[in-house]
Amino acid sequence: MSHVAFSDLRTAAYCPRKCYYQRRQDDDDRKSPPEVTEIRELEPRYESLLEASIDDLGAEPIALPLAAYRDRLAETRQRLEETDHWKRLREPDARNVLATGRHCRGIVHKVLGDPLEPVLVSAGKPPENGVWESQSVHAVAAAKALAWEHERSVERAWLEYPAYGAIRRIDLTTRRKAAYRRALRAVRGLDGPPARIDNRAKCGACEFAEECGVRTRTLRSLLGFG
């Protein structure tokens, strides 16, 4: 059976129907937009960002007020230095590794050793606490791929949000692994458009809403036809 891409698992965890639309796109359309790459490129430069003047920070793709960003990043560094993780995260064993597991494959942005842990770098905004469900599924996929390649268990993973100066570590719990397996089944079962999800917030942020018919349906319901 062919390997499922991390990106498909992440999207299927968000909405299986969105994954169906995304897989029909050309490869060119599926490439990360330049803004995503620019934000990810903040990550190797945290030290210089912490030293930079506010004026210099103004030229960076930072999502918070500049002084607040510098404070947040400094707090993150301090917290992770206290638990001896900052150095591991700053000097990973490898960067941008294509990892292939038993069922899935994709790029792991950083690989930490001792213990073996994947780090994913998100261009988006972190949730209030923890990480988004789709990122949790992506992180489990990355951990499983590394575990398969290195023949070692992986118990935790990291998410970094460089535009917000936030770094979060997650345990790969039974619940997270079950969500990963659900996403894997959803991707493998895609042979037509799955049912729409019932989540206005997700549909409102979905680039396929028009094609999916969600906008049209919303208008029809407002007019009393839905």
Ligand code: SF4
């Ligand atoms: S609009 Fe909603 S139901 Fe349709 S693909 Fe997007 S997230 Fe899924």
